Amino acid sequence: MKPEVFCFSAYVALLSFACVGTTQAADSKLEKAVRDADAEWSKVAVAKDLDKTVAFYADDAVILPPNQPAVTNKDGIRNLWKGFLDSFIDISWKTARVEVAKSGDMAVLTGTYEMTMKDGSKDKGKYCEVWQKKADGKWKVGMDMFSSDLPAQSSSSPGPGAAERK
Amino acid sequence: MKPEVFCFSAYVALLSFACVGTTQAADSKLEKAVRDADAEWSKVAVAKDLDKTVAFYADDAVILPPNQPAVTNKDGIRNLWKGFLDSFIDISWKTARVEVAKSGDMAVLTGTYEMTMKDGSKDKGKYCEVWQKKADGKWKVGMDMFSSDLPAQSSSSPGPGAAERK
8 A cells, every 4th residue: 555545544544533433522512502592592582582582583484383374484473473472471491302413404302382371371282493503603493383282272262272382 | 745645635625526516416316305205105194004104203203293292102103193094084295395404314394284084174284294314224204293274173173173183
């Protein structure tokens, strides 16, 4: 083997080893970054800061709320969240599972939420959020879907479960 | 520059160029593979083949159905789908958007469904599916969430929208 070929092979081998060795650490770091972003999002929603809450969505984000069609534009997302913030006294959500793509540009979070409405009713349910890592390194929500765990209630008779909102 | 250093630099430059050049083609190929898998899944569901339908889920898959807690195990997924297959006459779903992680191991599909129930009622809604590329190269569904677009109906008064099922 020529020295330069050997050097190149050794370099590639070393690089491969380094990549394998850091994959898990990188995964943990990425998972933490997304969990932190999600926790920050939760905080601004609890604080009812509409501007900061909707700023977590990517420009091309979609929300898939129950009992209405998908919301696919910024004004729609803002109106939806305005309605949420006007309706609840308290909200909290907790991410149970995070899955990050190997390339570190996409993450799927699933978890559960609890909410107390202004009329005293309570709701609880689950959600799936798809986060995208943007060119500037910031994580943004590209898809947000949620639904109540409670039995369906007619929308003409409000009560627990009628408010299927995160 | 020494010849071996130049050769190595040229190799890396060529490799980088080749990677950029094939990214879009690889994306299209991956997107097609997931779309094809989803279309195949739709076919076996329409054919009411329970075994083949649930075989599309990954071992650790979760379903997040409306008005009930998350389903997080194989028996639960099978029972849920048995209920669906027993309830509808016809189902169809159409994926509108596919997003594939750069690493090609994760894809998010969003789209709409339509369903006609045995009692003649109809439902329509939207879904999000997260697919994972497994070690054997096969795509499996890791997360499946869906909800009706129709106004909520009390589960004690069946009608359109009561059947919030994909």
